[in-house]
Amino acid sequence: MPHTYPLALHLAGKSVVAVGGGAASVRRIRSLSGAGAAVTVIAPSIDDSLRRPARDGEIAWLPRPYRHGDLDGAWLVHTATGNPDVDAAVAAEADAARTWCINASDAVTSAAWTPAVAQAGDVSVAVNAGGDPRRAATLRDGIQAALDSGDLPMRRFRRRGPGTVALVGGGPGDPGLITARGRRLLAEADVVVADRLGPRTLLDGLAAEVIDVGKRPGRHPVPQAEINDILVSRAEAGRRVVRLKGGDPYVLGRGGEEQAHCRSHGIDVEVVPGVTSAVSVPAAAGIPVTHRGVARGFTVVTGHDELVTAPTGGDHTLVLLMGVATLSRSARSLLDAGRPPATPVAVVEDGFGPDQRVTIGTLTDIAGKADRIGVRPPAVIVVGDVVRLSPFADQLETHHETEALL
Numbered sequence: 001m002p003h004t005y006p007l008a009l010h011l012a013g014k015s016v017v018a019v020g021g022g023a024a025s026v027r028r029i030r031s032l033s034g035a036g037a038a039v040t041v042i043a044p045s046i047d048d049s050l051r052r053p054a055r056d057g058e059i060a061w062l063p064r065p066y067r068h069g070d071l072d073g074a075w076l077v078h079t080a081t082g083n084p085d086v087d088a089a090v091a092a093e094a095d096a097a098r099t100w101c102i103n104a105s106d107a108v109t110s111a112a113w114t115p116a117v118a119q120a121g122d123v124s125v126a127v128n129a130g131g132d133p134r135r136a137a138t139l140r141d142g143i144q145a146a147l148d149s150g151d152l153p154m155r156r157f158r159r160r161g162p163g164t165v166a167l168v169g170g171g172p173g174d175p176g177l178i179t180a181r182g183r184r185l186l187a188e189a190d191v192v193v194a195d196r197l198g199p200r201t202l203l204d205g206l207a208a209e210v211i212d213v214g215k216r217p218g219r220h221p222v223p224q225a226e227i228n229d230i231l232v233s234r235a236e237a238g239r240r241v242v243r244l245k246g247g248d249p250y251v252l253g254r255g256g257e258e259q260a261h262c263r264s265h266g267i268d269v270e271v272v273p274g275v276t277s278a279v280s281v282p283a284a285a286g287i288p289v290t291h292r293g294v295a296r297g298f299t300v301v302t303g304h305d306e307l308v309t310a311p312t313g314g315d316h317t318l319v320l321l322m323g324v325a326t327l328s329r330s331a332r333s334l335l336d337a338g339r340p341p342a343t344p345v346a347v348v349e350d351g352f353g354p355d356q357r358v359t360i361g362t363l364t365d366i367a368g369k370a371d372r373i374g375v376r377p378p379a380v381i382v383v384g385d386v387v388r389l390s391p392f393a394d395q396l397e398t399h400h401e402t403e404a405l406l
Contacts, residue, residue: 004113006126009076012036017074019066019090020081021046024104028078028114033059042066043081066090071097076112080104107131116140120147120184123154150183155190155207156240163190163235165262167255169248169274170198172281174352178202182244182272190239193230197246197277197378208242216377224254228261235267246378248276252302252321276300278319281351281380285358286390289317295386303330303381312338317384324377328367334383335363344387344396349379360387360395 014037018029021043029050033039040060041050054061062070066086071077071093079090079101087105094101095111103110108131115126116136125143129136146152166185171177178199186192189208194200196214203210211230213222222230227243234241249255249271262269278300279289289298295317299310303323310318312334323330327347335341345366347359361369363383387393 004128006115006128008124008126009035011076013038014075015040015073016076016078017042017071019043019070019077019079019086020104021050021061022080022082023047024080024082025078026050028080028102029059031114031117032076032078037076042070068093071099074099077101078104078114118144118147120144120154121188123147148180148184150180150185150187152187153207154184154187156188161238162268163237163239163241164268164270165231165235165241165243165258166270166272167243167245167249167258168272169250169253169255169276170195170202170244170246171275172247172277172284172351172353173197173199175199175202177275177280177352179272179274182274185240185242185270185272186244188240189242191234191241192244193227193234193241194244195246198244203244224257228258231258231262232265232267235262236265245274246277247280248274251276251278251300277351277378277380278321281348282319282346282382282386284351284356285346285348285382285392287346287348287382287386288389289319289382289386291386291389294389295384298384303327310334310337314340314343314385317382317386320381320383322377323381324370324375324379327370327375327381330381331363331367339363339383343383344385344393346382346387346390346392347375347379348382349375349377351378351380358390358392358395360390360392362396 016032016037016039018025018039018041021041026047026049029039029041042062044063044065046061053059077094077099079087081087084105087103091101091103100112102112102114113128115128118125118140127136127140129139168182168185186202191209192203193211193213194203213227231241231243243258245253247253259269282289290296296315298317298319300319303320303326320330341362341364343363345361345363347370349357359369359373359375
């Protein structure tokens with residue numbers, strides 16, 4: 001293959017001629033039309049998929065064979081008739097008129113090539129693999145996957161237009177549990193405003209400015225009002241801001257407050273849901289929050305809330321977030337509200353993290369067990385019969401056996 005010079009063309013409104021309307025031309029014709037080109041297809045017949053665009057005027061179709069002079073005024077030509085002699089004649093006429101021509105019949109001598117293209121938003125990556133289209137497509141697919149997953153840096157350095165804010169749910173902390181959309185927004189971000197419980201390892205190597213606003217129990221170094229102002233000020237400066245939050249931004253995460261504050265200042269906000277720790281962290285301990293024949297629903301509250309209104313039936317699971325410090329009080333409130341003393345309770349620390357630990361007891365003893373072994377946040381507390389489904393539920397059985405012996 002000869003040396004080539006990669007080039008992107010702005011074809012909006014430009015005349016492009018496609019000779020041949022069979023299956024080999026369909027994708028190219030659609031791409032050219034999608035780029036805004038005025039496409040004329042010259043072919044006795046066309047693929048069925050091109051008939052509607054031709055009928056609706058999206059492309060022009062001349063239902064006849066190619067004739068000399070058909071390329072007059074064309075900026076670009078694509079020929080794929082399936083007849084090498086016809087394609088060679090088209091290419092020769094285009095060359096004489098100093099018009100670039102893609103000759104599908106003869107990639108080696110073609111004046112131009114169509115690369116395999118990976119697309120992500122306003123980013124296009126074109127791959128030319130020395131005339132081997134399958135190799136180019138394979139490389140393109142790998143690049144596309146990396147673009148979609150956010151593994152490639154996509155931050156803009158020439159900013160255009162106003163700034164934006166994206167509220168991204170990062171899941172319980174494992175970098176594999178953030179959505180593909182969330183990963184991609186991180187790769188594009190100018191500024192990341194990060195919580196403590198989000199997937200922090202994804203921040204390593206980012207070109208973005210990272211602002212740590214992580215909160216710990218009893219320690220909020222950056223008040224919520226200041227976080228809101230950071231989001232607005234950076235966006236007003238034309239930055240693409242990602243607010244990386246643990247779990248889901250709308251599940252006890254104050255995402256609604258941040259969204260309202262940004263919108264009140266005219267900032268465009270995108271919300272990317274996340275895997276909430278209320279469901280995923282119990283799952284890490286083998287606990288489904290609902291299970292046929294065991295629990296038909298679940299309620300999520302914080303440990304700071306009053307629990308007297310929570311459903312008390314055995315077929316309803318209660319999930320407490322941010323409840324380690326108030327575990328003893330919560331257990332007492334649930335007992336007073338009518339939950340049986342033998343109701344199983346699980347405390348799952350550092351779900352999906354390197355220090356994950358599961359402690360299981362009952363409403364009568366879980367606070368004491370947690371205190372003795374030094375349970376620390378972050379932790380999710382699950383109350384209800386679904387706890388017995390956990391592979392760690394043998395802690396509960398051992399406890400009952402010990403009680404019986406005493």
